[in-house]
Amino acid sequence: MSARSEGALDWNALAHRALATASLYDVLRGAAGASRAGAARSSRAGAAGASPTLAYARASELASVRDADLVVTVDAPALDAASFVAAREAIAPGGIVALLIASTSAAGLLAAGVGHAAHASAADRPDAFALAAAWARVAARAPLAPAASASRIRELASLASASGLTLVEPDIPHVRAQPKAAVDRAVLATVAFGATARALLFVPEGRAPKGGVVRLREERVLDFWIEGRSTAAAARPSSLPEAALAELAACARPIRGKDLLREARARYADAARQAGVQVTASSTDGPLVARELVTAWRDGAVELWAADPATPLAARPPG
Amino acid sequence: MFAYDDVPYDTEANAETHPSTIATLARLSGLRPAAPRTARVLEIGCGNGENLIAAATYLPRARFVGFDLAASAIAAGVAAATASGTSNVELFAADVSDVRAAGTKERAPGGFDYVVAHGMYSWVPRDVRADLLAVMRDALGPGGVGFVSVNALPGWELRRALRELARDATRDLEDPAARVAEALRIIEELARAGEGASGFRGALAAAAREYVAHVARATPPEAPFARYVFHDLLADVNEPFSVAGLGEDLARAGLRIVCEAPLFPSRAGAFDGLAADLARTGAPFLQVLVQRDDGELAAAPDASAAAELDLWADLTPAPGGGFRTTTGALVRPVGETGLARATRHAPGFVAVRDLADDDDARRELARQLFAAACEGVLTLVTERPGCATTPRERPCVAAHVRVRAGAAVERGAPSGVVTNALHRSFRVPWSELAVVLAMDGARTVPEIAAEATRRAAEAPSSLAGPLTGASTRDVQRFVDAVVDRFTRHLFLVEEDAT
Numbered sequence: 001m002s003a004r005s006e007g008a009l010d011w012n013a014l015a016h017r018a019l020a021t022a023s024l025y026d027v028l029r030g031a032a033g034a035s036r037a038g039a040a041r042s043s044r045a046g047a048a049g050a051s052p053t054l055a056y057a058r059a060s061e062l063a064s065v066r067d068a069d070l071v072v073t074v075d076a077p078a079l080d081a082a083s084f085v086a087a088r089e090a091i092a093p094g095g096i097v098a099l100l101i102a103s104t105s106a107a108g109l110l111a112a113g114v115g116h117a118a119h120a121s122a123a124d125r126p127d128a129f130a131l132a133a134a135w136a137r138v139a140a141r142a143p144l145a146p147a148a149s150a151s152r153i154r155e156l157a158s159l160a161s162a163s164g165l166t167l168v169e170p171d172i173p174h175v176r177a178q179p180k181a182a183v184d185r186a187v188l189a190t191v192a193f194g195a196t197a198r199a200l201l202f203v204p205e206g207r208a209p210k211g212g213v214v215r216l217r218e219e220r221v222l223d224f225w226i227e228g229r230s231t232a233a234a235a236r237p238s239s240l241p242e243a244a245l246a247e248l249a250a251c252a253r254p255i256r257g258k259d260l261l262r263e264a265r266a267r268y269a270d271a272a273r274q275a276g277v278q279v280t281a282s283s284t285d286g287p288l289v290a291r292e293l294v295t296a297w298r299d300g301a302v303e304l305w306a307a308d309p310a311t312p313l314a315a316r317p318p319g
Numbered sequence: 320m321f322a323y324d325d326v327p328y329d330t331e332a333n334a335e336t337h338p339s340t341i342a343t344l345a346r347l348s349g350l351r352p353a354a355p356r357t358a359r360v361l362e363i364g365c366g367n368g369e370n371l372i373a374a375a376t377y378l379p380r381a382r383f384v385g386f387d388l389a390a391s392a393i394a395a396g397v398a399a400a401t402a403s404g405t406s407n408v409e410l411f412a413a414d415v416s417d418v419r420a421a422g423t424k425e426r427a428p429g430g431f432d433y434v435v436a437h438g439m440y441s442w443v444p445r446d447v448r449a450d451l452l453a454v455m456r457d458a459l460g461p462g463g464v465g466f467v468s469v470n471a472l473p474g475w476e477l478r479r480a481l482r483e484l485a486r487d488a489t490r491d492l493e494d495p496a497a498r499v500a501e502a503l504r505i506i507e508e509l510a511r512a513g514e515g516a517s518g519f520r521g522a523l524a525a526a527a528r529e530y531v532a533h534v535a536r537a538t539p540p541e542a543p544f545a546r547y548v549f550h551d552l553l554a555d556v557n558e559p560f561s562v563a564g565l566g567e568d569l570a571r572a573g574l575r576i577v578c579e580a581p582l583f584p585s586r587a588g589a590f591d592g593l594a595a596d597l598a599r600t601g602a603p604f605l606q607v608l609v610q611r612d613d614g615e616l617a618a619a620p621d622a623s624a625a626a627e628l629d630l631w632a633d634l635t636p637a638p639g640g641g642f643r644t645t646t647g648a649l650v651r652p653v654g655e656t657g658l659a660r661a662t663r664h665a666p667g668f669v670a671v672r673d674l675a676d677d678d679d680a681r682r683e684l685a686r687q688l689f690a691a692a693c694e695g696v697l698t699l700v701t702e703r704p705g706c707a708t709t710p711r712e713r714p715c716v717a718a719h720v721r722v723r724a725g726a727a728v729e730r731g732a733p734s735g736v737v738t739n740a741l742h743r744s745f746r747v748p749w750s751e752l753a754v755v756l757a758m759d760g761a762r763t764v765p766e767i768a769a770e771a772t773r774r775a776a777e778a779p780s781s782l783a784g785p786l787t788g789a790s791t792r793d794v795q796r797f798v799d800a801v802v803d804r805f806t807r808h809l810f811l812v813e814e815d816a817t
Contacts, residue, residue, distance in 0.1 A: 128528075149483055192519075193518075299519070
């Protein structure tokens, strides 16, 4: 996908992140419909059509946007109360605001070029920094948004709330007790997962689910385009999800979710046959693989696109 | 209320900041630092002064000055120095900006030979950092060497994530102990949830485990809670620095980096620079020696310079062969290597030049011993400390050590920390502290045993251990072993300084 140039934002990649997240959270409404994923259209091109209308805008540009289903923005320059008011007015009825952020630590590690220096492999010396270096080698290929600290995330959520926009967040995997408030989840998910471009989604408060908690529609991943970022993979996968990740590692470019499922089944069946075991397809295969892919996405190991990654989502507004 | 008055910081002696350690590194870097025995030492942010008092008790002709904003810590330090009669230490409460304004020339007209700012720079606001370096520059005499420690990038980024989450989770808590407890709970949960994970989650989990272990080492058993966490991860200010960033700050203040401290094993081989080394190792903490920018330019630490130094081989013969270091590592010198030759003098001091017959052999030996010193197997010194290294009829442990031992014994602590002439600290059990307390230069070893036994009879048996319930012979054997160990580990002074 687009190379990241020093100091420049890859708006297209950020918008794709926002769209994939919005689809998984099932929060896009209105002209796009909740379940459609497809090529978005620029707000400058007009609002009619079945695809979500998308606009990119920094803080000072938000006031010039109207009727967008999805407004994509960043916290650089810093957003303020007026920014969120403008964002609220920029979205169409059913629309959402997506604020892309990175964690401070993740941004710091990548800015320092960690992962480029020669390191002992994580297997030889699995200390924290060696693991971080292995992560950075993969994450360096991902889009990077401006960083926001935990306290800044709370500020942003508060500013948004004051303008009638509610932060929505899903459950966080692997934790024993789910934080109750959406902003608590946002902080934990951003900082603990080393987010490089995580979409904070805001919906008009009247549409927000209780407590801002949304349920992830993992199964939608099978309609997405998926690309693996890590080349490490099990030579003989011992499960279907493992086979899916191995297939991604072997693919040179993004693959549709349904195609991935098919290829993963074949790879797994082959590995199982070599081990003297017979496996058959099951209706649970899809959900199983989908869950694994979403987990891998949250860990930064795969990239997800709700729309064809080969097609830019929208032109950036001038200014 | 200043945080360090509200929650005392558990300051202990730090071997890396001792003038002998600094002098050795400076010599290896081609400088000619002042002799530690008669040095003038300033510590900025000295806390309770323990780092200075522990050094001063073995260097009676050196002069030590320290200041800190925490008045309660300074008061505790003054009391400790008074109790042990350590008169060559001056401690005062002050703001670093006031010290900058007043200057340091009154206290040391010719300048200080060593200026230490350990655990300060990353934890104070920007304006205080500028004052700190200005004081250091002003205080350092020609040829003086400074010591600065900071949280280091890029390795500290993982701790930044821990700090963000810990501070976020405790933002509504007031009580320091409660904040620390919740912070540690969050960190331990991160370690658990990310166990075995790949990606950033796995790295953060590993960092969480490392930090929990680090906190355990830094927290005395008798501390009411991990105060280290309160003053580190939860501190209002905690800024990391890249080598370049620190270098820029130093340059603005008229200072520059001499070398990092201590020497790490990587220094024994090809070294591609401090910044590259940190990027490769990810060390989250950096200690450096600094000098005035108008001083003689330092070179990179050179192994061959070890030929001019003495070495201290604190190695104990291990039952199955080889030697144990003070950290418990086992070394097995082979043949006629430098280490093998050094161990023939263990434990003891020997001049490196005396271990080889000609210049070529001496250079090769120096290289081997430098590598061993980088591994922490032995210690290189510019001068031997003023302590007794052989048994005495009436052994005398340094006064401050006896005061510390006495304090721990009186309060019934199961153990206490004592520091030797090389500024190495050891945590020893109550029973050994009771013996140390009696080693005052006035008693023979049997009399030491009698005094320790008397004290043990008044203490719970859980503390007194080998001093109670055993035969007289067993007690004497125990006391003999303690006296021997404290002699060998450089705790004895030539005579009682009090």
